[in-house]
Amino acid sequence: MLRRIKDRLTGIVRSIGWADGCVYVAARAIQALSLGRAELRKYYFVSQPIPSAPLLPKNRGASIVVERIARQHPLVSAFPRPSQVIADRFDNDAICFLATKNGEFVGFLWLQAGSYREDEVRCLFTPLPARRAIWDFDVHIEPAYRSSFAFARLWDTANQYLRDQDVCWSVSRISAFNAGSINAHARLGAFPIGAACFLKGRTWQLTLSSSPAFFHFSSGEHxxxxISLPAAPEHRRRYRRFSRHG
Structure with missing residues (x-):
């Protein structure tokens, strides 16, 4: 049993590096020792330039249909998220792009203009400059379609929308423990612009960030x-995790 745990932790550390691996081990220990009443999360913030051309040729993945939808769309009820979470997103004027194939739910991608209220921790993320940068979040592809063109089709449709709105950068947060997502964003040209750690209890939260606000402690839900996140390349930060991608 202990050997299996050791092997699993060793594999995780190898995939995300020693620094983030230590944070991961600390996060698991905090969760276990607090019986789930406290948690530690670390995020990287990345800026992704909106490309001038599509990722896919027009005929690739043509059977996957992507469209911007409203909350009345019949497939909203099939989304693998709590219904209240989806309702809150539409209430906050978030933009949803839905991917389908033969009328079947394939995946979605969400965008938020202005500030985004995070639902994993208590924080507002604000990409800058206003109207030139947007927040993207919760890109989901159903398991059966993860080897298809669904991911690229979603981004091609979203990118065309953003080009039409004269948006230059899409900003998002990635768990420091998710090597696959970090690599996927890097392949799309994303570069890091900051990082933050959140130590959160039932009613309190400690925030440490590389970007304003740098330090914050709250003792209540409100x-x-x-965190302000300038998206332009001159605000790029150097982290070892991203060094392999330039």
Missing amino acids: AVPQ
Whole structure:
């Protein structure tokens, strides 16, 4: 049993590096020792330039249909998220792009103009400059379609929308423990612009960020820090995790 745990932790550390591996081990220990009443999360923030051309030729993945939808769409009820979470997103004017194939749910991608209220921790993320940068979040592809063109088709449709709106960058947060997502964003040209750690209890939260606000402690649900994230390349940061991608 202990050997299996050791082997699993060793594999995780190899995939995400020693620094983030230590944070991961600390996060698991905090969760276990607090019986789930406290958690530690670390995010990287990345900026992704909106490309001038599609990722796919027009005929590739043509059977996957992507469209911007409203909350009345019949497939919204099939989304693999709590219904209240989806309702809150539409209430906050989030933009949803839905991918389908033969009328079947394939996946979605969400965008938020202005500030985004995070639902994993208590924080407002604000990409800058306003109207030139947008927040993207919760890109989901159903398991059966993860080897298809669905991911690229979603981004091609979203990118065309953003080009039409004169948006230059899409900003998002990635768990420091998710090597696959970090690599996927890097392949799309994303570069890091910051990082933050959140130590969160039932009513309190400690925030440490490389971007304003740098330090924040709250003892209640309504005290929410705002992290400003300039998206332009001159604000690029160097992290070992991203060094292999330039």
